[in-house]
Amino acid sequence: MTAEAPIAPALSYGRLIPVTVHFDDLDALGLLHNARYPLKVEQAWTELWQEHGIHFDGDWAAAGDACNAVKELTIGYEAPVTRPGEYAVHLWLERLGNTGLTYGFRFCSADGTQTYARGARVLVRLDAATMRPTPWSEGFRAAGRALLRPAD
Template structure:
């Protein structure tokens, strides 16, 4: 599923990935539960990386760049999501290092115009045997460079 580019505002960086908020994502007040925002962002990243052929299918030895761990997550909630439906996650890379990266995100309206939450997440690529930091592959780095945010 891709965003409707005919109605989405032009993005200066990154990609806009559609996500769906379901009834069971809402809390007792009918708002998107605060813990669901990072989950929806993760779902969007998974879809984006799968488009580049990078995915985890249960085999740690073959996981490659999909073998990574979260080092840090920061999120700021800007406005409540009050109903189910299709929204979007705007994703980009802030930094792409040898073994780590920092990505930025916005949980937003389907067209990307309204921001509900935003933040950053730091990931570290791990060696599947030692679980120590390991370098990203050339293929991953190439895909990542397409997502790097340049100064606006």
């Protein structure tokens, strides 16, 4: 008889993306370093957008929607991560504008039941030539709409 993996809770919005915390992600106290949370969230977003064909291969002019910049980042820490292992990031969009978006995230247990940190980040889509805001592509917008959090 084999042990079955725990079933992730049903999410009413967004996606739960697995991430790994390694020993070298921990600080001197044995806690996940505060600067690693945004890095793990970025890794989860990168994986999610790559599923939709959005990625950066070294050419900003060809990067399309991957050419964007962070305007704002907020994060609150709720419980310490005290060991390496498998975790997850719950990702969703709060707002999808013409040239910008706001996404929400939770750094959580692999099954999504325990929240360690939560936050939001504002991104602006940039034109690679001018570095000025430019609209998201329709393909990006379609993928983004599927991630929108419903209004409460």
